[in-house]
Amino acid sequence: MKQIIEQLYKTKTVVDRNGKTYELKAAIDRREGELLFDIIHQDFGILKTLEVGCAYGLSSLYICSALQGRSGAFHTIIDPFQNTTWHGIGIKHLEEAEIDxxxxxxxxxxxALPQLLAENERKFDFIFIDGLHTFDHTLLDCFYANRLLRVGGYLAIDDVSFSSVRRVVDFFKSYPCYEEYRSVSSTGSKPFKKLIARALISPIPQKIWAKILRWNLYHKIFEDKIIRTIVLKKIAEDNRRWDWHNDAF
Ligand SMILES: C[S@@+](CC[C@H](N)C(=O)[O-])C[C@H]1O[C@@H](n2cnc3c(N)ncnc32)[C@H](O)[C@@H]1O
Structure with a gap:
């Protein structure tokens, strides 16, 4: 399976069942894939995994290669456009890797998620969210993921650099039942650009800028790294009361 992954990153292309070639796009990169792989590989308690958004199957390949050979392992993939937009290529890659x-x-x-929840509450060990990246959709995916995940399980979310996704992640990170486990980040804007921007706006306190600047711009100026993929660990049952809230939101 590693060979298939290597080949995909090397050629940056994919081929469908009829031999037609397409450009590799929308996929997680090596560091993000290795993060998913490492966490699953290192925790032998992970057997039941779920993924929202398969596309050309890079994340599926990483998840399944970490599970391979583990008795009782099973991976569930939700993707409405696998056989249309993605020409069935994600599933083809899993078949080529002899994943059954x-x-x-x-x-x-x-x-799909509410249906899964009906029979699988707290039964999943690892869930990866990489579907539609709007705020409301990510929130919905994470809401169901939280209900599907057992204590000790992991919730991985991709494209946290999108402000829509980041807002959901910030909200979930504030739940008492989650702790930040690991992440992949990039350095964001060049340090000197940040220094100049910070110097220019320094007469006004940062908390005022937080209110007036566009969300993305604020993070570009004040944050030293941009998180791209994050993994939260569920450390307790989600026992928030009906009146639990977070004043920051
Ligand atoms: C960024 S791509 C996923 C990339 C993939 N995880 C990888 O590493 O190669 C986003 C995926 O979300 C899927 N998607 C779009 N709308 C969706 C929805 N409503 N529910 C679930 N998946 C959706 C798309 O078909 C696409 O495969």
């Missing part, structure tokens, strides 16, 4: 312990649900996550 997965199931693809060809439906939008807003329909």
């Amino acid at each position: 312990f997965f199931h693809h649900i060809e439906a939008k996550s807003e329909f």
Whole structure:
């Protein structure tokens, strides 16, 4: 399976069942893939995994290669457009890697996740969210993921640099039942650009800028790293009361 992954990154192309070639796009990169792989590989308690958003199958390949050979392992994939937009290539890659312990649900996550929850509350060990990246959709995916995940399990979320996704992640990070476990980040704006920007705006306190600057711009200026993929660990049952809230939101 490692060979397939290497080949995909090297050629930056994918081939469908009819031999037609397409550019590799939308996929997680090596560091992000290795993060998913490492966490699953190192925790032998991870057997039941779930992924929202398969595309050309890079994340599926990393997750399944970490699970391979583990008795009882099973991977569930939700992707409504696998056989249309993505030409069935993600599933083809898993088949080529001789993975037979997965199931693809060809439906939008807003329909598939509530159905899964009906029979799988707190049964998943690892969930990766990389579907539709709007705020409301990510929130919905994470809401169901939280209910599907057992204590001790991991919730991984991609594209945290999108402000829509970041807002959801910031909210979930404030739940008492989650702790930040690991992440992949990049350095963001060049340090000298940040220094100049910070010097120019220094007469006004940072908390005022937080209110008036566009969210993205604020983070570009004040943050030293941009998180791209984050993994939260569920460390307790989610026992928030009906009146739990976070004043920051
Ligand atoms: C960024 S791509 C996923 C990339 C993939 N994880 C990888 O590493 O190669 C986003 C995926 O979300 C899927 N998607 C779009 N809308 C969705 C929805 N409503 N429910 C679930 N998946 C959705 C798309 O079909 C696409 O495969």
